[in-house]
Amino acid sequence: MVIIGAGECGGRAAFALRDLGYDGLVTLVGDEPHLPYERPPLSKEAMASDAPEIKAIVSDDLLAEKSIRHLHSVRAVAIDRAAHEVRLSDGSSLSYDKLLLATGSTPRKLPMPGLGPRCVYLRTFADALAIRAYLRPGNRVAVIGGGFIGLELAASARKLGASVTVIEAQPRILMRGVPAEIAAVVHDAHVSEGVDILCGDGIAAIADDGKEVRVALAGGREITADLAIIGIGAVPVTGLAAEAGLAIDNGISVDAQLLTSDPDIFAAGDCCSFPLAVYGGRRVRLEAWRNAQEQGALAARNMLGAGEAHAAVPWFWSDQYALSLQIAGLSDEGKITVRRDLGEGAFILFHLAEDGRLVAASGIGPGNAVARDIRLAEMLIARRATPAPEALGSQAVKLKSLLAV
Amino acid sequence: MSDWVEACAADDIDEEDVMRFDHGGRTFAIYRSPDDEFFATDGLCTHEKVHLADGLVMDDIIECPKHNGRFNYKTGAARGAPVCVNLRTYPVKVDAGKVLIQIG
Ligand SMILES: Cc1cc2nc3c(=O)[nH]c(=O)nc-3n(C[C@H](O)[C@H](O)[C@H](O)COP(=O)(O)OP(=O)(O)OC[C@H]3O[C@@H](n4cnc5c(N)ncnc54)[C@H](O)[C@@H]3O)c2cc1C
Ligand code: FES
Numbered sequence: 001m002v003i004i005g006a007g008e009c010g011g012r013a014a015f016a017l018r019d020l021g022y023d024g025l026v027t028l029v030g031d032e033p034h035l036p037y038e039r040p041p042l043s044k045e046a047m048a049s050d051a052p053e054i055k056a057i058v059s060d061d062l063l064a065e066k067s068i069r070h071l072h073s074v075r076a077v078a079i080d081r082a083a084h085e086v087r088l089s090d091g092s093s094l095s096y097d098k099l100l101l102a103t104g105s106t107p108r109k110l111p112m113p114g115l116g117p118r119c120v121y122l123r124t125f126a127d128a129l130a131i132r133a134y135l136r137p138g139n140r141v142a143v144i145g146g147g148f149i150g151l152e153l154a155a156s157a158r159k160l161g162a163s164v165t166v167i168e169a170q171p172r173i174l175m176r177g178v179p180a181e182i183a184a185v186v187h188d189a190h191v192s193e194g195v196d197i198l199c200g201d202g203i204a205a206i207a208d209d210g211k212e213v214r215v216a217l218a219g220g221r222e223i224t225a226d227l228a229i230i231g232i233g234a235v236p237v238t239g240l241a242a243e244a245g246l247a248i249d250n251g252i253s254v255d256a257q258l259l260t261s262d263p264d265i266f267a268a269g270d271c272c273s274f275p276l277a278v279y280g281g282r283r284v285r286l287e288a289w290r291n292a293q294e295q296g297a298l299a300a301r302n303m304l305g306a307g308e309a310h311a312a313v314p315w316f317w318s319d320q321y322a323l324s325l326q327i328a329g330l331s332d333e334g335k336i337t338v339r340r341d342l343g344e345g346a347f348i349l350f351h352l353a354e355d356g357r358l359v360a361a362s363g364i365g366p367g368n369a370v371a372r373d374i375r376l377a378e379m380l381i382a383r384r385a386t387p388a389p390e391a392l393g394s395q396a397v398k399l400k401s402l403l404a405v
Numbered sequence: 406m407s408d409w410v411e412a413c414a415a416d417d418i419d420e421e422d423v424m425r426f427d428h429g430g431r432t433f434a435i436y437r438s439p440d441d442e443f444f445a446t447d448g449l450c451t452h453e454k455v456h457l458a459d460g461l462v463m464d465d466i467i468e469c470p471k472h473n474g475r476f477n478y479k480t481g482a483a484r485g486a487p488v489c490v491n492l493r494t495y496p497v498k499v500d501a502g503k504v505l506i507q508i509g
Contacts, residue, residue, distance in 0.1 A: 012486055038487070045453075057486075057487065289472070290472070290473065293486045293487070297486075315473075317471075317472070324471075367459070368455060368456070368459040368460075368470035368471060369459075371459055371460065371461075371470030371471070372459060372460065372461045372470060375460075375461045375468065375470075375473070376461065400421075
């Protein structure tokens with residue numbers, strides 16, 4: 001078994017193969033120099049500490065104990081499907097019975113001239129260290145893009161005393177996947193922490209002379225910063241798969257069992273698009289941590305012949321300041337919204353389809369205030385439940401009681 | 406040998422639920438199982454030190470509110486990514502409607 005991409009998904013898949021009792025060769029190939037590690041802290045805790053540390057999801061000892069061969073700092077450069085071989089950047093090759101592509105995603109590049117050394121993206125630990133070096137009092141940071149990573153970085157930068165301007169071309173932050181009511185809470189939190197948020201204004205030009213970055217907005221404003229962090233989304237890493245002739249459709253296209261158009265090659269995590277059963281097979285690509293774990297484990301089962309279909313409900317969280325946001329399902333599936341207040345400013349929006357099915361739930365509040373109810377909502381969504389809107393909206397009705405129905 | 410400490414009244418916790426209990430600068434989680442038994446573990450998740458009492462109890466499992474790491478609260482065993490370090494458990498007894506835990 002060969003796994004390309006030693007991230008969250010690839011790392012979990014390798015261990016899942018062993019947990020399932022597979023005792024043949026397992027090789028995990030990654031182009032980063034590290035053990036598989038968690039990316040979510042890179043915009044959160046890792047940023048706020050003085051000496052950011054990598055949060056590895058495995059140890060060398062554990063890899064050795066489970067006889068998982070981890071090749072780091074090497075890229076897979078080609079797949080020879082006929083010969084069942086993967087060619088690596090160091091000139092060697094690996095043969096496989098089953099191959100898993102867990103190549104993840106990479107930041108979408110800002111298609112603009114004028115970018116320079118002070119215009120950066122965040123995906124890897126190395127990126128995080130480079131950004132961290134700039135986050136201190138007196139420094140000005142421009143965050144281009146009001147999505148999750150940009151906003152989490154804005155919060156971390158404020159915590160470290162830098163001044164921050166967020167530039168978002170859309171009319172509001174978090175346009176993609178987050179209801180306006182929740183985005184407004186996030187917006188207010190940033191403003192009260194001193195972040196300048198500019199929405200609805202595109203970028204006309206960027207000039208980076210290596211000492212500072214000048215960002216000219218279409219509306220006429222100009223922002224000067226010591227560092228510009230670009231967070232305008234991510235694109236799936238599909239080059240290797242495409243060159244091998246595998247079907248691509250907003251990511252490496254897989255079926256419900258995570259199988260690509262080649263019967264011996266699977267793909268999972270951020271790099272793949274797949275049919276989401278809970279929404280009748282709507283094809284989606286998720287960039288979410290738990291999805292990477294779950295799909296890694298599912299791919300492992302199916303590499304061993306389980307033939308199991310993906311059934312999970314998408315789930316995502318984000319932390320900014322004292323606020324935590326959690327979303328189960330995809331809120332754009334909903335037509336009707338019901339609000340449930342949980343006290344201390346925490347609330348959940350339940351999204352129902354026209355036929356009354358609960359399809360998503362988005363919550364925000366201090367700490368983990370929304371966690372339990374979002375988790376229960378996720379279970380209701382998985383069951384395609386049609387809970388009464390009045391029950392969802394009333395704090396007096398425990399969500400757990402709706403599951404028993 | 407350490408003493409038994411009164412944590413709460415048995416009625417304070419619903420069946421299949423959990424409550425936080427702080428004592429002597431430490432934090433614990435007290436559980437009432439669906440079959441009406443009481444258990445206690447360390448209060449913080451072994452992944453990122455989050456209070457487990459904000460999580461969801463399902464049968465023998467406490468699920469962490471932060472990233473859904475799972476533990477069997479009866480044994481403390483870690484039951485799935487991202488948690489891999491087990492939780493410490495503590496003896497519990499119920500006496501005259503009070504839940505007592507033995508803090509070691
Ligand atoms: C800063 C940041 C914060 C995040 N915060 C959250 C959050 O709060 N909540 C949440 O749910 N999700 C969050 N995410 C998303 C989450 O981290 C990803 O969904 C998850 O990492 C995806 O795992 P993956 O294994 O599919 O891909 P990745 O983790 O990207 O791993 C893919 C690996 O494959 C390597 N690779 C690619 N091509 C090759 C090749 N040809 N040969 C060898 N190696 C290759 C890559 O270098 C990379 O190491 C965050 C992501 C980032 C970057
Ligand atoms: S803090 Fe508990 S699972 Fe991460």
